[in-house]
Amino acid sequence: MSSEQKITLYRGPAGGWGALSSVKDALLHHGIPVKGARTLLSANQPEGFDCPGCAWPDRNPHSTFEFCENGAKAVAAEATARRATPEFFARHTVTELAAQSDFWLEEQGRLTHPLRYDAASDRYVPIGWDEAFALIARHLNALADPDQAIFYTSGRTSNEAAFLYQLFVRQFGTNNFPDCSNMCHEPSGVAMRAQLGTGKGTVTLADFEQADAIFIFGQNPGTNHPRMLGELRAAHRRGARIVSFNPLRERGLERFADPQDKRQMATLGSSPISTHYFQLRVGGDLAAVTAMAKHVLEVHRERGGVLDEAFIAEHTTGFEALAAQLAATPWRVLEEESGLSEGQLRAAGEVYCKAERVIACWGMGITQHKHAVATIEAIVNLLLLRGNIGRPGAGPCPVRGHSNVQGDRTMGIWESPPPALLDRLEAVYGFAPPRAPGVDTVGAIHHMLAGRGRVFIGMGGNFAAATPDTPLAWKALRQCALTVHVATKLNRSHVVHGREALLLPCLGRTEVDLQAGGPQGVTVEDSMSMVHISQGINPPASPHLLSEPAIVARMAAATLGARSRVPWGWLVEDYARIRDEIEKVFPDFHDFNQRVAVPGGFRLRNTASERVWATPSGRAQFAAHALPLPTPAHRARAQNPARQVFTLLSMRSHDQYNTTIYGLNDRYRGVHGQRQVVFIHAEDLRALGLRAGELVDIHALWDEDGGHERCVRGFRLVAYDIARGNLAAYYPETNPLVPLSAVADGAGTPTCKSIPVLLLPHRAAGGAASRVGA
Ligand SMILES: Nc1nc2c(c(=O)[nH]1)N[C@H]1C(S)=C(S)[C@@H](COP(=O)(O)OP(=O)(O)OC[C@H]3O[C@@H](n4cnc5c(=O)[nH]c(N)nc54)[C@H](O)[C@@H]3O)O[C@H]1N2
Ligand SMILES: Nc1nc2c(c(=O)[nH]1)N[C@H]1C(S)=C(S)[C@@H](COP(=O)(O)OP(=O)(O)OC[C@H]3O[C@@H](n4cnc5c(=O)[nH]c(N)nc54)[C@H](O)[C@@H]3O)O[C@H]1N2
Ligand SMILES: [Mo]
Numbered sequence: 001m002s003s004e005q006k007i008t009l010y011r012g013p014a015g016g017w018g019a020l021s022s023v024k025d026a027l028l029h030h031g032i033p034v035k036g037a038r039t040l041l042s043a044n045q046p047e048g049f050d051c052p053g054c055a056w057p058d059r060n061p062h063s064t065f066e067f068c069e070n071g072a073k074a075v076a077a078e079a080t081a082r083r084a085t086p087e088f089f090a091r092h093t094v095t096e097l098a099a100q101s102d103f104w105l106e107e108q109g110r111l112t113h114p115l116r117y118d119a120a121s122d123r124y125v126p127i128g129w130d131e132a133f134a135l136i137a138r139h140l141n142a143l144a145d146p147d148q149a150i151f152y153t154s155g156r157t158s159n160e161a162a163f164l165y166q167l168f169v170r171q172f173g174t175n176n177f178p179d180c181s182n183m184c185h186e187p188s189g190v191a192m193r194a195q196l197g198t199g200k201g202t203v204t205l206a207d208f209e210q211a212d213a214i215f216i217f218g219q220n221p222g223t224n225h226p227r228m229l230g231e232l233r234a235a236h237r238r239g240a241r242i243v244s245f246n247p248l249r250e251r252g253l254e255r256f257a258d259p260q261d262k263r264q265m266a267t268l269g270s271s272p273i274s275t276h277y278f279q280l281r282v283g284g285d286l287a288a289v290t291a292m293a294k295h296v297l298e299v300h301r302e303r304g305g306v307l308d309e310a311f312i313a314e315h316t317t318g319f320e321a322l323a324a325q326l327a328a329t330p331w332r333v334l335e336e337e338s339g340l341s342e343g344q345l346r347a348a349g350e351v352y353c354k355a356e357r358v359i360a361c362w363g364m365g366i367t368q369h370k371h372a373v374a375t376i377e378a379i380v381n382l383l384l385l386r387g388n389i390g391r392p393g394a395g396p397c398p399v400r401g402h403s404n405v406q407g408d409r410t411m412g413i414w415e416s417p418p419p420a421l422l423d424r425l426e427a428v429y430g431f432a433p434p435r436a437p438g439v440d441t442v443g444a445i446h447h448m449l450a451g452r453g454r455v456f457i458g459m460g461g462n463f464a465a466a467t468p469d470t471p472l473a474w475k476a477l478r479q480c481a482l483t484v485h486v487a488t489k490l491n492r493s494h495v496v497h498g499r500e501a502l503l504l505p506c507l508g509r510t511e512v513d514l515q516a517g518g519p520q521g522v523t524v525e526d527s528m529s530m531v532h533i534s535q536g537i538n539p540p541a542s543p544h545l546l547s548e549p550a551i552v553a554r555m556a557a558a559t560l561g562a563r564s565r566v567p568w569g570w571l572v573e574d575y576a577r578i579r580d581e582i583e584k585v586f587p588d589f590h591d592f593n594q595r596v597a598v599p600g601g602f603r604l605r606n607t608a609s610e611r612v613w614a615t616p617s618g619r620a621q622f623a624a625h626a627l628p629l630p631t632p633a634h635r636a637r638a639q640n641p642a643r644q645v646f647t648l649l650s651m652r653s654h655d656q657y658n659t660t661i662y663g664l665n666d667r668y669r670g671v672h673g674q675r676q677v678v679f680i681h682a683e684d685l686r687a688l689g690l691r692a693g694e695l696v697d698i699h700a701l702w703d704e705d706g707g708h709e710r711c712v713r714g715f716r717l718v719a720y721d722i723a724r725g726n727l728a729a730y731y732p733e734t735n736p737l738v739p740l741s742a743v744a745d746g747a748g749t750p751t752c753k754s755i756p757v758l759l760l761p762h763r764a765a766g767g768a769a770s771r772v773g774a
Contacts, residue, residue, distance in 0.1 A: 005673035013270030014222035016257035019069035031081030046599035050534035055400035082109025103661040111505035112542035133558035146173030154461025155402025158522030161548035166412035168556035175438030182441035187372035188398035197614030202395035210393030213355035218365015222252010251668035281339030295349030308387030318622035357393030368753040377623035390611035407525030448476035465659035468738035517574030532601030636756030650731040679720035695762035
C-alpha cells in the first residue's frame with residue numbers, strides 16, 4: 001500500500017483492475033498467503049462464513065463467488081497474520097498507545113490474550129478468563145442499581161451471541177442497550193414502524209430484477225456495498241432508471257467495471273450506473289422528495305391515472321392531510337431547501353410517475369440529519385402514492401451497514417424493547433424483565449458524564465471513536481469504574497478506558513468455533529431479512545480466544561450465579577440449543593434449526609411486504625409535516641451573516657471500515673496517502689481566496705450548549721465536484737465537530753451529515769486564527 005500523499009482526479013470506473021490490485025495489496029499487507037484465496041472464496045458461501053463487510057444480501061448462495069473488493073479487505077483485516085501479543089503490550093504503556101493513530105492501533109493485528117489494565121505500570125497485562133469474569137461480576141454486583149451499567153453492541157455480533165447478551169442483561173436488570181444502530185439506521189426503523197408497522201425494508205433481490213426505477217438517496221454503494229453495484233448494473237442493462245441523489249459525484253454511482261466480467265476487464269470497459277444524478281444540497285432530501293410528491297399530485301390532477309387510488313383508499317390513512325401540506329408548500333421553498341431547480345425536481349418526479357415499479361434505497365446521507373425521520377417518512381409517502389409497497393419490484397430499501405445489525409435488533413438489542421418481547425422473556429424464563437427504557441448511544445454518554453453510568457461493556461465496536469463530540473465521549477468513558485471490550489483488534493476504545501479495564505479477545509467470523517458439541521456455526525440476518533448460517537474455516541488467531549456466545553455465557557453465569565436458571569454453559573456447548581431458545585421467544589423463528597440448515601437460509605416474515613399493516617389503524621400511514629424550518633444550518637447562517645457558513649458531512653473513504661482504517665487512500669475520490677482532507681467546490685475555494693492543497697481548521701457552529709468550542713485542525717483542501725456551500729470530510733476524524741446535543745428528532749441519531757462549520761486558515765492548536773470569509 002503506497003503511502004505517497006497526492007491528489008489526482010480518478011477517471012476510471014468503480015471496480016475494475018483497481019479493485020483487484022487493491023485486494024492483492026491487502027492480502028500481501030496482512031501476510032495472507034495462498035490460504036487467503038481459500039478464505040476469500042469461502043465468504044458468503046453455504047459452507048463458509050458470512051462476509052463481515054456489509055449487510056447487503058448474497059445473490060446466489062449455491063454457485064458463484066461474488067467478488068467484492070471491500071468485502072475482501074474486511075476479510076483480510078480479520079484473517080491477518082499480525083498479532084498484538086502480551087509482549088507487544090509489555091513494550092508500550094497505554095499512554096504511548098493512546099498517542100498513536102487509529103490506523104496504527106488496528107495495524108498491530110489480532111488480540112491474542114485476555115488483558116487487564118494495570119494502573120501501576122500503565123500497561124495491559126494478561127489475566128485468566130475466570131479472573132476476568134469474576135472481576136466483571138464483582139463490579140456489576142456492587143452497583144447500587146443495574147441501570148448504572150451500560151451494554152453496547154456493534155452490529156457484527158451474531159444472533160446467538162446477541163440473544164444470550166440481551167437475556168443476560170435483562171435478567172441482570174437493565175435495558176441499557178446502546179448500539180451502533182442508534183448512530184446508523186435508527187431513524188429508518190422509527191419512521192417505517194410508525195408508517196408501515198415494520199422497521200425493516202420490504203424488498204428482496206428478486207425485486208431488484210423487476211424494478212423499473214431505483215432511487216438511491218444518500219448512499220455510496222461503490223465503497224460501502226460494492227455487491228449492490230452488480231444489481232444496479234443489471235437493472236440499468238434492462239432499461240431501468242437509476243436516479244441518484246447525492247451532493248457529491250460518487251464514482252460508484254456513475255460507472256462500474258465488474259471484476260468478474262472477463263470481457264469488460266479485458267477491454268477496460270465499464271457500465272453506466274445512474275441514468276439521473278441530482279447533486280442536491282446536504283440535508284436537502286426532505287425538500288427534494290416533498291417536491292417529487294407534489295409533482296405526482298399535480299400531474300395526477302392534470303392527466304389522471306398517476307396516483308394508485310385504489311391502494312390509497314384500501315390500504316392507507318392520512319392522504320388528505322399530505323395532499324393539503326404538499327399544496328401549501330411553495331416550489332420556491334422546495335428549490336431553496338433542496339438546492340435543485342423546479343425543472344430538476346419535476347424531472348425526478350416524472351421518472352417516478354412513469355415507472356410502474358419503484359424501489360427507494362437510502363443510507364447514512366439520509367439518516368444522520370436532524371430531520372432524518374421526516375425525510376424517511378417523505379420517502380415512504382412517495383412510495384405509497386403509487387402503491388409501491390407490497391408488490392413485486394417495489395418497496396423501501398434502507399441499506400444497512402454492519403453485517404448483522406438488523407439481526408441484533410431482531411434479537412432484542414434495543415434500549416426501548418417492545419412490551420411483547422419482554423412478555424415473552426417473562427413467560428419463557430420466569431423472571432420480571434425491566435420495563436423502563438434504557439439509554440441509547442448518545443444517552444449513554446450523558447449517563448456516564450452525569451456519573452450515573454459506571455460500568456461500560458462493549459460487545460465489539462469502537463465506542464470512543466464512533467460516537468460524536470469526541471472529547472466528551474472520552475471523558476465519559478474515563479469516568480467509569482470499569483470498561484470492558486470484547487474485540488478482535490486493538491482500537492481507540494481500548495486506550496480510552498475506565499479506572500479498571502478489560503480487553504477480551506474473541507473469535508472472528510472467519511474462524512473455526514469449536515465447542516464441546518463440535519464446530520459451531522452462528523446465524524446472521526442481512527438487510528433483506530434473510531437469515532442464514534455462518535461457519536468459520538480458519539484456525540483461531542490464538543488458542544486463548546473465546547467465542548462471543550461463550551464470553552456472554554460465562555459473564556452471565558459469573559454475574560447472575562444462582563439468580564439465573566438459564567443453563568448458560570450447556571447452551572454454548574451446541575449453538576443449536578441457543579437457536580431453540582430463540583425460537584421459544586420469537587415465533588417468527590419457528591423450526592429455526594431446520595430452516596437455517598438449508599443453503600441460503602430463510603426469509604423472516606415481513607408484514608408490510610404482504611400489505612398487512614401492523615399499525616394502530618391497521619393501515620399504512622401517510623405522514624404530513626411542513627418543512628422544518630429553520631434548520632441548524634439556517635440558524636448558523638443567520639447568526640454569522642458576514643461569514644461563509646458551510647454544511648459539513650462526514651463519510652467513509654474507500655479504505656476503511658467505520659473506525660477501522662485499512663489504508664490512507666480513497667481511490668475513487670482521488671485521495672492518496674492521507675485522510676486529513678476536506679472536499680470543497682472549486683468556486684467556493686475561489687470565493688474564500690484559498691487554494692487547493694492549503695491547510696485549514698474546521699470550526700463547528702453550534703448555539704445550543706453555550707458556545708463550547710469544537711474544532712479540528714490541519715485539513716488539506718481538495719477541490720471536488722460537490723454541491724456549493726457544502727463540505728465533506730472523513731469520519732472518525734471529524735467526530736469532534738459533531739455536538740452531542742445535535743441528534744435526529746425522534747431517533748437520537750447524531751447528525752453526522754450536517755454540521756454547520758466555518759473554515760479558518762490553519763493555526764497550530766491554541767494559536768489565534770483569523771476567520772476566512774469574514
Ligand atoms: N467498505 C466499507 N463498507 C461499509 C462500511 C465501511 O465503513 N466501509 N460501513 C458499513 C456501515 S456501518 C454503514 S452504516 C454503511 C454506510 O454506507 P453509506 O450510507 O454509503 O455511508 P457514508 O460513507 O457515510 O456516506 C453516504 C453517502 O451519503 C452522501 N450524503 C451525505 N450527506 C447527504 C445528504 O444530505 N443527502 C444525500 N442525498 N446524500 C448525502 C455522501 O456523499 C455519501 O456518498 O456501509 C457499511 N459498509
Ligand atoms: N461522524 C460520523 N460518525 C459515525 C458515522 C458517520 O458516518 N460519521 N457512522 C456511524 C455508524 S453508521 C456506525 S454503524 C458506527 C460504527 O460504530 P461501531 O460499530 O462501534 O464501530 P466499528 O468501527 O465498526 O468497530 C470496529 C471494531 O470492532 C471490533 N470487531 C471487529 N470484528 C469483531 C467481531 O467479530 N467481534 C467483536 N466482538 N469485535 C469485533 C474490532 O476491535 C474493531 O476495532 O459509527 C457511527 N459514527
Ligand atoms: Mo452503520
